[in-house]
Amino acid sequence: MQNFDYHNPTHIVFGQDRLAELDQLVPAQANVLVLYGGGSVERFGTLDAVLAQLGSRRVTTFGGIEPNPQFDTLMKAVEIVREQEIDFLLALGGGSVMDGTKFVAAAAPYQGDAESLLSHGFAPLPIERSIPLGVVATLPATGSEMNMGAVVSHNGGKFPVMSPLNFPKFSILDPSLTFTLPRKQVANGVVDAFVHILEQYVTYPVNAPVQDRTAEGLLQTLIEVGPVTLEQPENYDARASLVWTATWALNGFIGAGVPQDWATHMIGHELTALFGIDHAQTLAIVQPSLWKLRKQQKREKLLQYAQRVWHINAGSDDQRIDAAIDKTREFFQSLGVATRLSEYGVERERIDDVVNALQTHGMTALSETGDLDLAISRQILEDAYAA
Structure with a gap:
């Protein structure tokens, strides 16, 4: 067996009807940006359920993250984070939303050219901090809910984005939230x-x-x-x-x-x-x-x-x-x-x-x-x- 380091700090909240615990998982004074993809979380009421659990926190939403999250789309979310001084991100969706949220988390506090964050392959990003994030998963596939990696699309390519600062703080995995998937x-x-x-x-x-x-x-x-x-x-x-x-x-x-x-x-x-x-x-x-x-x-x-x-x-x-x-x-x-x-x-x-x-x-x-x-x-x- 080769030498290795293994560390995984993500708190998994698994099972049916666990969404009600979101209020205890997100910091009480957090200024939250909820990121999601298409309209399915709106049609099936998942977004409304999440917003209800966030209570009186200041909450902004950002939809439209693509199945292969695009750099230009994610940079729009980065601007919102910077302008509104967002201090917690919540990914609501599948792997692409999670990946996109991780990139936003890394890019928003980054002082350099955000596009350069796509050039490091599987090496850790040269960042000192990242916006903390949580996940409410609606699609089982990528494992992004419990790792530090992401893939971002830009100019016809797909680029790994890796950082130990991007492990989700928690991930809610309620299998019943995936029942409506095609x-x-x-x-x-x-x-x-x-x-x-x-x-x-x-x-x-x-x-x-x-x-x-x-x-x-x-x-x-x-x-x-x-x-x-x-x-x-x-x-x-x-x-x-x-x-x-x-x-x-x-x-x-x-x-x-x-x-x-x-x-x-x-x-x-x-x-x-x-x-x-x-x-x-x-x-x-x-x-x-x-x-x-x-x-x-x-x-x-x-x-x-x-x-x-x-x-x-x-x-x-x-x-x-x-x-x-x-x-x-x-x-x-x-x-x-x-x-x-x-x-x-x-x-x-x-x-x-x-x-x-x-x-x-x-x-x-x-x-x-x-x-x-x-x-x-x-x-x-x-x-x-x-x-």
């Missing part, structure tokens, strides 16, 4: 969480059985509850398991002390930026093909994944690996998520644009070993295009 968003959430786990698990062995077994249990949970919660959206037990698994998929625990490979995410980001394909859909497109091209580098962990997650024990090593890749693709497809780039109306010639975008954004040495170059990225995209 089927597509739930399916995307299952895929997003599944691939988050895979990119911390299917790398190479470092003798980390605690992390491995935890990851395997999370994957099996998603395989079990994903189809159930799609067919029975108000099945509380299934939805609760999905919500909690999505949080654990990216709260840092299973990634502590192990190598991580975020190549699927980095390639997927370019597909979203260029073609507007949902984030989780891009992961379902890229992940099986990436494994097909990287079987040798990931051989031991792919065999472990085949045996422990899918219970594939028969056949040669290559046959078991291929079967595990096929099972993964079939799982995504069973959720209604297409796994071929051609199925999203993208012309094969546009693969050149994706590779060029990867080069422009410095994504030329991806993977847990840093040896996935642009030529391999092109091969992955070609394989992912069509059966």
